[in-house]
Amino acid sequence: MSERIRDFLRRRDDDGPCVVVDLDIVSDNFQAFARSLPDTSVYYAVKANPAPEILSLLESLGSSFDCASVGEIELVLATGASADRISYGNTIKKERDIARAFEHGVRLFAVDCIEEVEKIARVAPGSKIFCRVLCDGVGAEWPLSRKFGCDPEMATDVLEYAHRLGLTAYGVSFHVGSQQANLEAWDFALAMAAGVFREMALRGIELKMVNMGGGFPTRYLKDVPGVPRYGEAIFQALCRHFGNQLPSTIIEPGRGMVGNAGMIEAEVVLISRKSAQDDMRWVYLDIGKFNGLAETMDEAIRYPIRTPRDGDRTTPCVLAGPTCDSVDVLYEKTPYQLPVSLSIGDKVLIEACGAYTTTYSSVGFNGFAPLASHVI
């Protein structure tokens, strides 16, 4: 709970739901990553929250940046960061976007197939590439699909091919899955990465870098391990699999960097029941899946919610958003306990909303504005 955010909300005079991000917490998070993994470079995953104030703060703290598009690259360059602090981490890129990134000075690119290597060789000659390897994501709250990465055998062929086309076969990346609470996940992935390093060495190519991706969790309602425990587990796994030849390493925290730094203020629009006999209250907020809380999809993330009636007796409620869309329901399979005294017009605070809220917002579904954002 950030007192600075509460103060800001007390003073604000605009109407409607908004997210407020506290830069002090982002700064603390950056320092925690830097301290816990002192030999690892932090590449902030811009997609989690690309607010210019957040990017500028992280630039000033010495962070590097993981970008998904030329649009994100340009946002980062606008902070004054040099292009050598940028990784174009999307494995799916148009050739003309690779060319634009190269013109901007970007020299580090993700790939997971030879087709992408060919594009980079054509328009970003001499660049460093890292190959993303499929990882099974066991233990993650959101295991990833197979969308990104290739199997480790194919990765060695992709890297060798890049080398032959004059690119620098630089390393390997993986992603253990979002909101990953299982510290062992990195051990499994690092073992696989070390295998690719060994195979490449046999082919006469020395890889340099392991990009360990993101997946660092934010605390929602369930407890999660703290950053220091991740740092320890990751360092031990690195030593176990790479011995005394530790590669240079990168992490790409997004949610872990900004998730707990933001809070949404929303308003109770309606509280009703479906029939006279119905015990279940439906509570409708002015925020839902289409203007900020997309990550409640499948009720995957359960945000902590504070109300002005906390302490009163609670009963289970279905919680829903304000649009005329029946999928715009936040918690129904597992109803949310809310005070019986909660009233129409009450303001509620939704915690840990700094990541993946503003940018998931629709442009104006049902005529509602995208989530307003304040960074303080």
Place this chain on the structure above:
Amino acid sequence: MSERIRDFLRRRDDDGPCVVVDLDIVSDNFQAFARSLPDTSVYYAVKANPAPEILSLLESLGSSFDCASVGEIELVLATGASADRISYGNTIKKERDIARAFEHGVRLFAVDCIEEVEKIARVAPGSKIFCRVLCDGVGAEWPLSRKFGCDPEMATDVLEYAHRLGLTAYGVSFHVGSQQANLEAWDFALAMAAGVFREMALRGIELKMVNMGGGFPTRYLKDVPGVPRYGEAIFQALCRHFGNQLPSTIIEPGRGMVGNAGMIEAEVVLISRKSAQDDMRWVYLDIGKFNGLAETMDEAIRYPIRTPRDGDRTTPCVLAGPTCDSVDVLYEKTPYQLPVSLSIGDKVLIEACGAYTTTYSSVGFNGFAPLASHVI
């Protein structure tokens, strides 16, 4: 397939994915509804596609409008339509938004509980209200949740309460579920509506209107009944349940009005496999769940896709979007047949994209722009 859209796409010189909507098809769709249900007022569901050109066309054709928010109401008024052609059809409204709508001249409001009736009585005195009744949505491709509506017994109490507070208890609404291909669904719902009319008559209150909602399907890959067959089935059901005292009726087509009028042009960004032995191709487009194709969620809607290689041999592909988000996969459980000759850089046409594409777009997830829209 609209030749006008194909011509436009051949001539356009902007880059990136876009949707193009053909107003001639919207006009045809409006006429089909008007002809098939000659005694029913058409209230276009603005949320399906609020492009100003579409609203202006429908205004000139005599359509009325179903609005989900004050934002949508203001878009409609900007066409020159008078406020008596607007229904504020969202059952979830802030009291101050009801007041703003009332100031704009809106006098027709949806409710599904007494709490909402109280708000309307306070700030929109004398208005007409209709109560939404829960409907089970059997047969719909997207059955609705219980988010909107109350049970019929409660509806009578809500309407009576509105009457007592000085509002006009005007009618009943229901929604049979989106993309509803079962003509019987309206029969079931109209029987329920007629029951509410009878009960209200016993209480001395004469209801006037049945709002039959939307749910009219667009043809994607599967065939659906045409509008005339819906018109016939609905008219028969009205006669069966209301006899010679037919109420005035409203329909709220959204998808049925604009779905087949729009086409998206997208580009193949990457085609790859996950391992050397893998038979399955992954095809990545520059459009996905976050910049236009949100309705592929759960693979619910299967869009027809045309490629410049149609006619060549096809094999199944996983189809995915361009973002660094693993949920941004369009068709994976049921892969999509695409030509083996399909190549990186090819343009593809995605049909029946006129509804629920532009407004579901995120404001800029991963730094990609929202879906561009052209109305011709």
